[in-house]
Amino acid sequence: MQLAGQQHFSTLGAPLLGVIIDCLTLDQVVARIEAFIAEKQPHLVVTADSTGLIIARHDQEFRRIVQSADLVTPDSVGVVWALRRRGFPVQRVSGVDLVDRLCAASADKGHRIFLLGAAPGVAEEAGERLKLKYPGCNIIGARHGYFPTESDEVVAAEIAEAKPDILLVAMGMPRQEKFIRATRGIINAPVAMGVGGSLDVFSGRTKRAPGWVQRAKLEWLWRLILDPRKMSKVKHLPTFAWLVLRGKA
Numbered sequence: 020m021q022l023a024g025q026q027h028f029s030t031l032g033a034p035l036l037g038v039i040i041d042c043l044t045l046d047q048v049v050a051r052i053e054a055f056i057a058e059k060q061p062h063l064v065v066t067a068d069s070t071g072l073i074i075a076r077h078d079q080e081f082r083r084i085v086q087s088a089d090l091v092t093p094d095s096v097g098v099v100w101a102l103r104r105r106g107f108p109v110q111r112v113s114g115v116d117l118v119d120r121l122c123a124a125s126a127d128k129g130h131r132i133f134l135l136g137a138a139p140g141v142a143e144e145a146g147e148r149l150k151l152k153y154p155g156c157n158i159i160g161a162r163h164g165y166f167p168t169e170s171d172e173v174v175a176a177e178i179a180e181a182k183p184d185i186l187l188v189a190m191g192m193p194r195q196e197k198f199i200r201a202t203r204g205i206i207n208a209p210v211a212m213g214v215g216g217s218l219d220v221f222s223g224r225t226k227r228a229p230g231w232v233q234r235a236k237l238e239w240l241w242r243l244i245l246d247p248r249k250m251s252k253v254k255h256l257p258t259f260a261w262l263v264l265r266g267k268a
């Protein structure tokens with residue numbers, strides 16, 4: 020299945036709110052990303068959560084970017100729930116899991132990774148911790164994500180000098196995907212992926228929910244309790260659930 024304008028190679032894609040989600044396991048996604056690196060052409064990977072899909076309904080530029088992505092993973096329990104209801108055999112493939120696996124693969128194969136995003140100091144801290152976790156992990160640069168859109172090209176030129184194979188952008192949706200799309204011709208990284216709050220997690224500043232909370236599918240509630248500012252994201256969940264339950268997604 021494929022929506023007009025969306026370039027996809029996957030065998031099984033599931034439509035949800037105008038976007039095709041790839042039904043791939045974490046291992047398959049990592050393999051696909053390795054293939055993108057080998058191709059040496061720029062690819063965009065989107066980790067789609069329920070909030071992101073609701074934002075895409077109203078933000079046409081963002082919707083087009085997600086629709087033109089080379090790979091879209093189901094990043095939240097809401098997206099997994101919506102697709103399983105329709106019989107698609109999806110598993111959650113989150114930004115945090117992907118950052119972890121790509122750093123492990125980098126330690127093995129030397130892929131050059133650049134970390135962009137989060138508050139000053141966080142990307143550097145996350146990089147140091149990831150290098151300790153995966154000795155040899157080739158993190159070749161890190162930079163915070165607090166700069167105005169007008170500076171996108173200047174920041175992109177800095178990143179381009181480092182020649183990353185993988186650019187991980189942790190600036191939240193839709194800012195991170197818009198940055199990737201706008202600067203793709205400057206940075207030319209074979210893989211660019213938006214990873215939301217992942218660098219906060221790897222820097223140790225945000226704790227991931229305990230295993231039992233993740234298994235109970237309540238990670239969103241855990242994050243909301245720790246950071247009430249997340250309400251701006253969580254407020255979209257009832258709309259998402261309503262659209263899914265009414266068969267309008």
Ligand code: UDP
Nearest residue numbers: 136137138164165189190191192215216219
């Ligand atoms: N952020 C950033 N630049 C900005 C706004 C946000 O780098 O202009 C960072 C913020 O510090 C946080 C991340 O973007 O690390 C967004 O995290 P959030 O959990 O809100 O994103 P999500 O995973 O929900 O998309």
